[in-house]
Amino acid sequence: MTTMIAGDDVYAIAEDLFAAMVDGEPGTVRPWTLPLPDWTDPVHAWVDLHGDWSGRAVVTTERATADDLARALLGLPADEAVSEEDLQDAFGEVANVVGGNVKSLLPRTGTMGLPQVASVAPLLPGSALVTQVLLDWGGRVLELTVRDVP
Amino acid sequence: MRALVIDDSRTMRRIVARSLQGLGFETLEAEHGQHALDLLAEGPVPDLACVDWNMPVMDGLTFVGRARAEPALRGMTLMMVTTESEQSQIVRALAAGAHEYLIKPFTTDAVRDKLELLGLLPAEEHA
Numbered sequence A: 001m002t003t004m005i006a007g008d009d010v011y012a013i014a015e016d017l018f019a020a021m022v023d024g025e026p027g028t029v030r031p032w033t034l035p036l037p038d039w040t041d042p043v044h045a046w047v048d049l050h051g052d053w054s055g056r057a058v059v060t061t062e063r064a065t066a067d068d069l070a071r072a073l074l075g076l077p078a079d080e081a082v083s084e085e086d087l088q089d090a091f092g093e094v095a096n097v098v099g100g101n102v103k104s105l106l107p108r109t110g111t112m113g114l115p116q117v118a119s120v121a122p123l124l125p126g127s128a129l130v131t132q133v134l135l136d137w138g139g140r141v142l143e144l145t146v147r148d149v150p
Numbered sequence B: 001m002r003a004l005v006i007d008d009s010r011t012m013r014r015i016v017a018r019s020l021q022g023l024g025f026e027t028l029e030a031e032h033g034q035h036a037l038d039l040l041a042e043g044p045v046p047d048l049a050c051v052d053w054n055m056p057v058m059d060g061l062t063f064v065g066r067a068r069a070e071p072a073l074r075g076m077t078l079m080m081v082t083t084e085s086e087q088s089q090i091v092r093a094l095a096a097g098a099h100e101y102l103i104k105p106f107t108t109d110a111v112r113d114k115l116e117l118l119g120l121l122p123a124e125e126h127a
Helices: A007-022 A063-074 A084-103 B010-022 B033-042 B060-068 B087-096 B108-118
Strands: A042-050 A055-062 A116-118 A128-137 A140-148 B002-006 B026-030 B048-051 B077-082 B100-103
Touching: A007 A063, A007 A084, A007 A128, A007 A140, A042 A063, A042 A084, A055 A063, A055 A084, A063 A084, A063 A140, A063 B010, A084 A116, A084 B010, B002 B010, B002 B033, B010 B026, B010 B048, B010 B108, B026 B033, B033 B048, B033 B060, B048 B060, B060 B077, B060 B087, B077 B087, B077 B108, B087 B100, B100 B108
Parallel strands: B002 B026, B002 B048, B048 B077, B077 B100
Antiparallel strands: A042 A055, A042 A116, A055 A140, A128 A140
């Protein structure tokens, strides 16, 4: 079974997430209008969705951006170092909120796995890109993708 | 007022606790449903438990069912705080005994609105 998840809907999820929990309303994220740059030190966070349709929601950004995102979510000062544990937890929670809300867009209720975080992109043989959204968060780019997993 | 925040994410526990503290609550935290039951067995029972759904060891729905079956916890209000936003999931949680349901992402204003509905807002927050 294939599914259609609109990029506009995924963007709206991200916009709500940043406005509510990162920046405060009305939020500061905008669509990224430039080509996606090559990642130099990426971090990927994802959750798997299971049900009539199986897929994966992935959030990718540079580690420095993920650090700033973790600081914002955890309420840490700008100059405080972010531990690997905090980075994994905070960035994983971003993927969790995105994935949970993507799941709500599906026609039937399914289940969702726990978030995972890694510096290497997760391998998904045979998967297909359903949608890709690029966010501009204060001049830094985040990539949100949803993939159909056979 | 005291609140127990149950979530496997330390980040989310901190965000929820920060909102509740801003509304006048004292908070304590648990990493999953079983951890929460262990804390509750030690007492005292808080006024409110904010419960995530997807957690390892014991998920939030199981926790709600266990808490509702325990007479000593009857006075504790249960609010799911989760990304599970489908109507069918909300119905399941309410049927299991949750009193309210808050979908992530949320603002502190949304938390305040839910607590006001539940009659759990400290007096100074009603002003």
